[in-house]
Amino acid sequence: MELNERKMKILQAIIKNYLETGEPVGSRTISKYTDLNLSSATIRNEMADLEEMGYILQPHTSAGRIPSDKGYRLYVDNMMLEKEELLKNKEKEVDEMKEFLVEKVDRVETLLQNMAKMLASNTNYATMITAPQAHKNKLKFIQLSQVDKNKMLCVMVLEGNMVKNNIIDVEEEFDNETLLKLNVLLNTSLNGLTLEEINLSIITKMNNQAGKHMELVKRILDMVATVISEEDDMEVYTSGATNIFKYPELSDGSNASRLLGALEEKSELTHLLNRSNDESNDIQVYIGEETTVQNMNDCSVITTTYELEDGVRGTIGIIGPKRMDYEKVVKTLKNVKEQLGSVYSKKSIEQDDK
């Protein structure tokens, strides 16, 4: 059977209607809704075909139809494009965002946390943002300082000015000169490398140069590795988890509990976001089972990566019901991505203006 233009139109009408109402949509509704001027009986026949083809399905015998995952997929891939032109339309949203961003840029963490909050409240879906991943960025600066008789502070600044630090216990106290030497050694050996690149050959080389402080250097390198290891590093900001209560299909029965559990236990979601990070840096839509997350089969997730500065990348994910407003979310995410990309340049411009 062929998916001709009329069937497409009907399918699109079904999906659009379902996205708006959340109710299964019947033949009569479509008959009136579209400009096809067809009777409900004809629509019924077409719907039967569409169901056979797997694009829609019936919750039960005497109900209307709702889109299947396959139907949503078709919609997202092929039917949604047209509206993208309206993107420029919503300049107000952009403005609001811009203002918001410029004010709050002092710390990346708060920026992202607030961004998550804003997205959640603008979209009415749950939002999740991963902080930029340190282990992929170059080390820009590293410094040891003695803060106590037996405590050393090690601070690292990564590209994008992410700061990481850790305190190390030491036995001996170091004089200023040794400290200076050590710092020079660390900086010359490590700067410009990503944390992934700090490999064995560099480590042994450093150990040789470290002389009697080999032990300490070893521990520092260990520390660098663990502190900024992928797992610890995965900071995630979430917001609007309770938005799921706005969608009965997500919050009925034990659904709410399971879904919120998945959101709280961030690890699985993180995988999804990371996957999206790898796959492409444009916008990704995962529908139902495509999320590959247990307990999220009734959800869709829309993700995009953002880039604050060169190589300083993270991922944003919007989690909603399968009948979420894909167009709006995609549009919003495009805006956000763009805005975040220019946060730092914008900021200095704004300041010059003053």
Add this chain to the structure above:
Amino acid sequence: MELNERKMKILQAIIKNYLETGEPVGSRTISKYTDLNLSSATIRNEMADLEEMGYILQPHTSAGRIPSDKGYRLYVDNMMLEKEELLKNKEKEVDEMKEFLVEKVDRVETLLQNMAKMLASNTNYATMITAPQAHKNKLKFIQLSQVDKNKMLCVMVLEGNMVKNNIIDVEEEFDNETLLKLNVLLNTSLNGLTLEEINLSIITKMNNQAGKHMELVKRILDMVATVISEEDDMEVYTSGATNIFKYPELSDGSNASRLLGALEEKSELTHLLNRSNDESNDIQVYIGEETTVQNMNDCSVITTTYELEDGVRGTIGIIGPKRMDYEKVVKTLKNVKEQLGSVYSKKSIEQDDK
């Protein structure tokens, strides 16, 4: 009317039974449950009295009784004591915790996050832990470094080895000597003070000594103030929010949404925990409206402050239904408090042992 011993016994039996079952308890149950050897009719009379006095209430006419807030209060204040002896009984829990703590002490944040997780899963209630508040701690060490042509990194170490940092934009590049001078100035002027104590007189004094770098010093002081201001500072770790689904009275209807909202919007909860921090450093119980948090009138919150090192204090809060197992939670919190208090000393001991 007097609350004689028999009434007390009956009230206690009602509460105990209700805590266990979660169902309104009737006269017949009590008649059999207690060793008072009274008929259900007698119990009924006493219950009517207890209701009149406000310690219990009926959800509806033909139901049993449940404790009122006043009843819970009495229970928590006067009836719960006896069991405290059993505290030493559960050494296994302590052991488990100890092991857990010793392994994970590397970073305070992860320690607290894991602790929250453990508490949530051990108690089956929601858990919330505030990180130690920086603004009450003394500054131990402060250091400026140039990481970029126009970026300065300012790192502060507080008592208890909490590290805070921030990046400051600067116009000029500083040579090593000036930087050294500035660092000496900052350290001599500020070390040993709490952030609250860094007041105007010190600021003006510093400005005088800063000479031509007055501008920068000013900005650093501003930064110190804002970075570690009370609000930004309020990091909170939560876990087990979804536990509320185990208690229908908290998750029926719109309750779940409202309550989870309150948990997500941490600010209000934070106030409660801070209050507890001020009021006493022992264990506090807030029942129902005593929480003074909208949307949490059906909850009880049990809090305690912990102290990692001298002056490094935060608060733990366990949030559950009013019929939560007060005894168990109080006991557990006492253990946790104790364990946390000795984390750092313990750790070094353990290490010496090896």
Add this chain to the structure above:
DNA sequence: ATTAGCACTCGATTAAAATGAGTGCCAACA
């Protein structure tokens, strides 16, 4: 003061009936 007994209340459970949105299919029509 305690208790057995009894009428009464009222939420919860179950059963049955009514409703109505929507379908599938068939026969007629253009």
Add this chain to the structure above:
DNA sequence: TGTTGGCACTCATTTTAATCGAGTGCTAAT
């Protein structure tokens, strides 16, 4: 051959009624 009106049928939802039973309050007897 594609379209349509008509009709019987399905089935979740809503409505109504009936029943159940845990628990109470009150009274009269012990």
